[in-house]
Amino acid sequence: MLSIKNLHVFYGGVHALKGISLEIPKGKIVTLLGANGAGKSTTLRAICGLAHPGQGEILLEGKDIGALQTFQRVQAGLAMVPEGRRVFSNLTVLENLRMGAYSRTDPTAVERDLEQVYGLFPRLKQRLAQKGSTLSGGEQQMLAIGRALMSRPKLLLMDEPSLGLAPNLVTELFGTISQIHREGMTILLVEQNAMAALEIADYGYALELGQVVLQGSAGELASNDAIRKAYMGS
Numbered sequence: 001m002l003s004i005k006n007l008h009v010f011y012g013g014v015h016a017l018k019g020i021s022l023e024i025p026k027g028k029i030v031t032l033l034g035a036n037g038a039g040k041s042t043t044l045r046a047i048c049g050l051a052h053p054g055q056g057e058i059l060l061e062g063k064d065i066g067a068l069q070t071f072q073r074v075q076a077g078l079a080m081v082p083e084g085r086r087v088f089s090n091l092t093v094l095e096n097l098r099m100g101a102y103s104r105t106d107p108t109a110v111e112r113d114l115e116q117v118y119g120l121f122p123r124l125k126q127r128l129a130q131k132g133s134t135l136s137g138g139e140q141q142m143l144a145i146g147r148a149l150m151s152r153p154k155l156l157l158m159d160e161p162s163l164g165l166a167p168n169l170v171t172e173l174f175g176t177i178s179q180i181h182r183e184g185m186t187i188l189l190v191e192q193n194a195m196a197a198l199e200i201a202d203y204g205y206a207l208e209l210g211q212v213v214l215q216g217s218a219g220e221l222a223s224n225d226a227i228r229k230a231y232m233g234s
Contacts, residue, residue: 077154100150
């Protein structure tokens, strides 16, 4: 689905990504692990066109998308749930969801997809007329995910979805991510809650200072002593 080859990203004089290569197969959940500053969010930003690589390739279904603008990458099949949710605070829940479908030209299918989002997040349907700013943190995360799904993506990018949520909501959130995956979605998940991420992922990469230092199946990483010590406290 997505292939990243020898990707380098610079922020001024800071070499944020140092030649990373990743593979996200269709229908799988791949997670990126790493401490703050490891390069996880920069990787997602580069995929979406929000950070411009100095070198390397980003291929979506075999096509180089490096020259595409962000909105064109959305049209090509990418959608991101950003860190901190970033819902449109002055728009209603329904308006936020419709913003996710802004590039679509199939109104009947859009209405059908709205109903699917309501089925996934019944609380959103109860709050359609509420402004985004009035929702709880958990509800805003539901809205951010629903908004991304409304673009009907081929690949869903998720940046720290559990950040700031209560433990019970984190459990609910990861159950929802698993459900979305079971319905056929390919997911690239950036998450500091390594245990939760590896429980639902198929494969993972550990980043450190802009480089891939370890990769393997989720089971292999979960049982790796270095991973357990660094991210799980054991």
